[in-house]
Amino acid sequence: MxxxxxxxxxxxxxxxxxxxxxxxxxxxxxxxxxxxxxxxxxxxxxxxxxxxxxxxxxxxxxxxxxxxxxxxxxxxxxxxxxxxxxxxxxxxxxxxxxxxxxxxxxxxxxxxxxxxxxxxxxxxxxxxxxxxxxxxxxxxxxxxxxxxxxxxxxxxxxxxxxxxxxxxxxxxxxxxxxxxWIKQRIATIPEANRKIVTNHDAFGYYLDRYGLTFVGAIIPSFDTSAEVTGKDLADLVAAVQKAGVRAIFSESTLPPKTAQALATEAGVKVVGGENSLYGDSLGPAGTGADSYLGMMRHNTEVIVGALGG
Structure with a gap:
């Protein structure tokens, strides 16, 4: 406020x-x-x-x-x-x-x-x-x-x-x-690998449009300020392992530590750093994700690369 x-x-x-x-x-x-x-x-x-x-x-x-x-x-x-x-x-x-x-x-x-x-x-x-x-x-x-x-x-x-x-x-x-173009790129991912875990629930419209499955989010909310419990994280680790998720995607506006800890616990890789997804924001100038079109291309290439496309 x-x-x-x-x-x-x-x-x-x-x-x-x-x-x-x-x-x-x-x-x-x-x-x-x-x-x-x-x-x-x-x-x-x-x-x-x-x-x-x-x-x-x-x-x-x-x-x-x-x-x-x-x-x-x-x-x-x-x-x-x-x-x-x-x-x-x-x-x-x-x-x-x-x-x-x-x-x-x-x-x-x-x-x-x-x-x-x-x-x-x-x-x-x-x-x-x-x-x-x-x-x-x-x-x-x-x-x-x-x-x-x-x-x-x-x-x-x-x-x-x-x-x-x-x-x-x-x-x-x-x-x-x-x-x-996004549809073509996502189609290169083996169907069994088209499963997504992110920092928070920000990519639902993308997943619905382009044929990916949402397994869960570290913050189980549209809002990054929502609280996360230990049970939330334990449940997500179990869901990741059961679904055979290949990667957990960190987001540019959120600290990567929880995503890294969750990935370690679940035995999967975390995608972050320069390859973080842009969920709530475009990227700074020079990142290639500093426009709407560039952001969508960046996110798609990161997802395809991490999931074996």
Whole structure:
């Protein structure tokens, strides 16, 4: 949750900005673009691809930052206060957003990229509620997400509506190619090996779309802040051994120690380090996973390589 001191500092910053005439954006730039605030690394990348030069995107979450523990800063609230469109993942993935928007005084449109996505049902005890928020892990869902972004941009900036539509269609064609490529790569894995164990339950849409079986997660929740018991870990070791799982996949936003200990106990290898999966975040610049398309390719190649494809 937002800290009271941060909220007070943010309000002072907003007042100071108003007294000075607002943000220091040149008039020509302000007229040529719309100010967009995007919450996650995934939707920020999508917003940039759809918006092109017609938008200025401020991204709240940085690469490899766990969104479950995010606390918006005064600078983030300042960006929200001056935004014309806010883009969110939705499905409760940003539980801090409503409070941040209210604290910033933003009353403009919020584009929920999950609108129209067929959501996976959660399991009892999942902290996010009854639906899985990790919708972007299917290229089919990604097409719906960018369509929601295009709609929001066109409504906020009708003068560039045709350009947004053109960029969205070109981007969707890349998703179609990506979707077919992932299916081909996963098909190279022997069927008996297509079993996944990860740090937390973040890859359900990917597994459903591309034909892999979810055996379990170290944190048995959509939310990385959920508590893990000794019984949870013992049960997972037993499930790994019974299913003949070949590898346990660590994630970039989570410490690898528990995954390593579990893998040792179960007698299987752990996949981590540079080969960690990107579950809740894109990768930093230069990793090859610093875009949505790159992240999906990285995860697929890691999974195929580890499972014998």
């Amino acid at each position: 937002l800290k009271r001191a941060r909220r007070g500092a943010a309000i002072l910053a907003l007042l100071a900005s108003a007294a000075c005439g607002g943000t220091a954006v040149p008039a020509t730039q302000a007229q040529a673009t719309i100010a967009v605030v995007a919450t996650t690394t995934q939707v920020a990348d999508m917003a940039r691809q759809v918006g092109g030069d017609a938008v200025r995107v401020t991204q709240l979450l940085k690469p490899n930052v766990d969104p479950h523990h995010f606390d918006p800063s005064p600078a983030d609230l300042q960006s929200l206060a001056t935004a014309q469109v806010v883009v969110e993942n939705g499905v409760g993935f940003e539980p801090w957003l409503d409070e941040a928007v209210a604290s910033a005084g933003y009353n403009g449109p919020v584009a929920d990229t999950s609108q129209g996505v067929t959501l996976r049902e959660g399991q009892e005890g999942h902290e996010h509620g009854q639906h899985d928020p990790h919708i972007w892990h299917s290229a089919v869902n990604a097409k719906i997400m960018v369509a929601n972004i295009e709609k929001a941009f066109a409504q906020a900036d009708p003068a560039h509506a045709a350009a947004y539509a053109q960029r969205r269609k070109a981007y969707e064609a890349e998703f179609d190619r990506l979707d077919g």
